Amino acid sequence: MxxxxxxxxxxxxxxxxxxxxxxxxxxxxxxxxxxxxxxxxxxxxxxxxxxxxxxxxxxxxxxxxxxxxxxxxxxxxxxxxxxxxxxxxxxxxxxxxxxxxxxxxxxxxxxxxxxxxxxxxxxxxxxxxxxxxxxxxxxxxxxxxxxxxxxxxxxxxxxxxxxxxxxxxxxxxxxxxxxxHLFDNRYGTGQSTIDGILRATNRLLAGSVFVVAGYGWCGRGLAMRAEGMGAEVIVTEVDPLKALEARMDGYRVMPMIEAAKIADFIVTVTGNINVVDKHHFEVMKDGCIVANSGHFDVEINLKALREMAVSQRDVRENVREYRLPDGRNIYILAEGRLVNLAAAEGxxxxxxxxxxxxxxxxxxxxxxxxxxxxxxxxxxxxxxxxxxxxxxxxxMGIEIDELTPEQVEYLSSWEHGT
The missing domain is CATH 3.40.50.1480 (Adenosylhomocysteinase-like)
Structure with a gap:
């Protein structure tokens, strides 16, 4: 073989x-x-x-x-x-x-x-x-x-x-x-992404500002788990319906350029390219931790960050520090790859x-x-x-009801009304 x-x-x-x-x-x-x-x-x-x-x-x-x-x-x-x-x-x-x-x-x-x-x-x-x-x-x-x-x-x-x-x-x-997607993406990604971030950084989430880029099922799960750990969650979106849903779920919603200024953690789960880009790095506060839980390592523009940085070094396993000319440090987890699998077990x-x-x-x-x-x-x-x-x-040992013949007939008929 x-x-x-x-x-x-x-x-x-x-x-x-x-x-x-x-x-x-x-x-x-x-x-x-x-x-x-x-x-x-x-x-x-x-x-x-x-x-x-x-x-x-x-x-x-x-x-x-x-x-x-x-x-x-x-x-x-x-x-x-x-x-x-x-x-x-x-x-x-x-x-x-x-x-x-x-x-x-x-x-x-x-x-x-x-x-x-x-x-x-x-x-x-x-x-x-x-x-x-x-x-x-x-x-x-x-x-x-x-x-x-x-x-x-x-x-x-x-x-x-x-x-x-x-x-x-x-x-x-x-x-x-x-x-x-209702379970793997929401509950799986939510828990495993937090797991990867904690293993890599050992940072406290409670009291932090935690930005979730993308409010699909993965983003919903991640926001829910970060909130459960005591973080203040901000969602960034391009879809007005998902942005509205995030707000109705109780999260602050704003453009990434605004969220990046106050974020302690930024995590991308969009499936798109350069969601965190050069102009976002320019406004991040010192010590911001950036990670990705989307499939490909394209959501964070690492090329731009490398060009901006005056130095870089690995400070922990799966944590790379990029020092900018003004002295600020930006931390990238797991080389911008799926943090839940690269820094944890998925x-x-x-x-x-x-x-x-x-x-x-x-x-x-x-x-x-x-x-x-x-x-x-x-x-x-x-x-x-x-x-x-x-x-x-x-x-799981769970039983549920079944429709009666009368209920099946009612649901398939147009003749029943008020």
Whole structure:
């Protein structure tokens, strides 16, 4: 088996951590038990470009249980957990190509290693696997049934490809499933981003001014958790509806240029470029801590900050200090990459359980339905989303009501009125 991981001697530690995460992933466990019996992915090759974490490991194990040949590479150079990568290779016979801190050339070489296995289904977290395939390996496209995408960033990319007429096969937007974005993005990103910031800085949030750039589901979750830690939360937005929602939720709303003047912490979760830019650095107060929890390291204009700085140094693990000509210091966490994964362990297993359940069921759906699908971005079918929610409730021991026949008839009729 070909693979490229940092050190196989880390595998024992990784195996224990994978087992620990699995205890909090009952939905995926139920799907794995079903897959082991039915083998819906038998004969299918799956190429995955995902964060190599304990939760992802359990997804890979589930896909393999369903009969698939699985190949995994990292979707971010700083998110790989080297012990997990080693355990996947040594104990689960899943070829993995990922090393924490790998350079850009190695990162893309690993993606090409996975593409060399001629996958039938791709799984992306940010879109690099599919975009590389479309740019450099179009001869593989006839072999592809379809793909899945885990992030807002990736879905935006693929919808742009669809609009331009260059998307060559169907992609299921797992990110847009209710059981993904309502829970993973909100509760997962909210908690894990705070976790990454605290691990990196050990700073007190209570009493601080905490700026959240972007009020999508990730921003909502982050604002909620920062407020819960005692911070004064400010939201910056470009969408008037989301800005209004943030204000109605009790947060101050203002342009970034104003927020940057008073911020102790600034965290971007927008999926867009240069959200924190040169003119913002120019007005930040001394000691401002800036981090990103969006997928790519483009939301903070680090190039501009480097050009402005007279010196820079690492003052803690995952904390880089940039000294400006007037003596102010700006601190960037985790090189502007996803702070929740680069400085912490990412989302808790309990929320990734639902996200990866959607991934597994979407792979099965593609195998059964790819001949009927067009090269478009599709939402996760409602029946799969509801199934994941039902399995989660079942695992939590929660029962809910069902509509009576009378209620079903009432909701489907136009004749009933006041």
């Amino acid at each position: 070909e693979y490229h991981v940092k050190d196989l001697s880390l595998a024992d530690k990784g195996k224990l951590r994978i087992e620990w995460a699995e205890k909090d992933m009952p939905v995926l466990r139920q799907i794995r038990e079903k897959f082991e019996k039915e083998k819906p992915l038998k004969g299918i090759t799956i190429g995955a470009c995902l964060h190599v974490t304990t939760e992802t490991a359990n997804l890979m194990i589930t896909l393999k249980a369903g009969g698939a040949d699985v190949y995994l590479t990292a979707s971010n150079p700083l998110s790989t957990q080297d012990d997990v990568a080693a355990a996947l290779v040594k104990y689960f016979d899943i070829p993995t190509f990922a090393i924490h801190g790998e350079d850009t050339d190695t990162y893309y070489q690993h993606i090409k290693e996975v593409l060399d296995r001629k996958p039938n289904i791709t799984m992306d977290d940010g879109g690099d696997l599919i975009s590389t395939l479309h740019k450099e390996r179009q001869e593989l496209i006839p072999n592809i049934y379809g793909g899945t995408e885990e992030t807002t960033t990736g879905v935006i990319r693929f919808k742009a490809m669809e609009k331009d007429g260059v998307l060559k096969f169907p992609v299921i937007a797992v990110n847009d499933a209710y059981t993904k 989302h808790p297993a309990a929320v990734m359980d639902m996200s990866f359940a959607n991934q597994a069921l979407s792979a099965e759906y593609l195998v059964k339905n790819y001949k009927k699908l067009q090269p478009k971005v599709y939402k996760v079918p409602d029946e799969l989303d509801f199934e994941v929610a039902k399995l989660k409730l079942n695992a």
